Amino acid sequence: MASGIDLRKLPPLKSLKGFEATARLGSVRGAAEELNLTHPAITHQMQVLEADLGVKLFARKGRSLILTPEGERYYPYVLGALEQLLEGGAAIRRMASSPALRVQTYISFAICWLAHRLTHFRTLHPEIELRLATSGAGWDFDEDSADIGVIYRSEPIPAHLHWVKLFDSRFFPVCSPRLLADKPSGLCPEDLAHYPLIAVNSEDRYWNWSQWFESAGLKMASRAVPIVVDTLAMSLEMAINGEGVALVNGPLADNDLRSGRLVKPVDHFAEGQGQWGVICRKEIQHDIRVVNLTNWLLEVSQT
Known part of the structure; x- marks a missing residue:
């Protein structure tokens, strides 16, 4: 992998x-004991570092060493770099100790989209063992319990995480074609107020019926009280059974739309605030398993 870093510098x-330990402990002797080195070895390391930087990093105060202003400025950079090396090593060791790639996503995304496609990935990469875990709608990525997540997110991505966009967020109504038996040409947005609406119960949901009606230039009618269910998968199943009109986010109804089990009663979608991504x-x-799964998800998300 190409790098723009001049390692010679x-x-x-x-x-x-040695610098980090001496600065933290305020003592060459303490740093030597912690790092299992001799006092002269730590002293020599500090001399090499100061010569390389062209500044004094320490000053003596009584029997202790304190950082100079230059040392104070340098310390956070060194500490941050060492912490990143420790975290990176821990992450690699965690993955190396487990033969399985731990993947986590929402229950509804797994049922409605991912599960139908995993056989294809296993055919392409039989050497990769996947361990798929699911969580409720309020779940956010937890790197301690998963190596990779497929998530819907509207907030900025933390600096220590890598993000690859899969889908834009667009939400639209779906229903059974039986519900439109007497309306072969479809409905207008305002017509939906006369049909049973199905909503998903989630406090952190960034899309709902009120927002969809607003995007169509309408106010949700007071009589249009939705049936509320726990998961999107449940709402889609109810829609397939003709129980009402569900509101779906992004690609989660793709399989049912292609099969004809669901149709779009209204030719209108609203833009969501977030994105689907890995x-x-x-x-x-750059772990080969992460690369292969990410590339595969990107490929199938476009089909």
């Missing part, structure tokens, strides 16, 4: 470790 790692820690984004 980096100080030795052992000098950075998320993982930056340290593992």
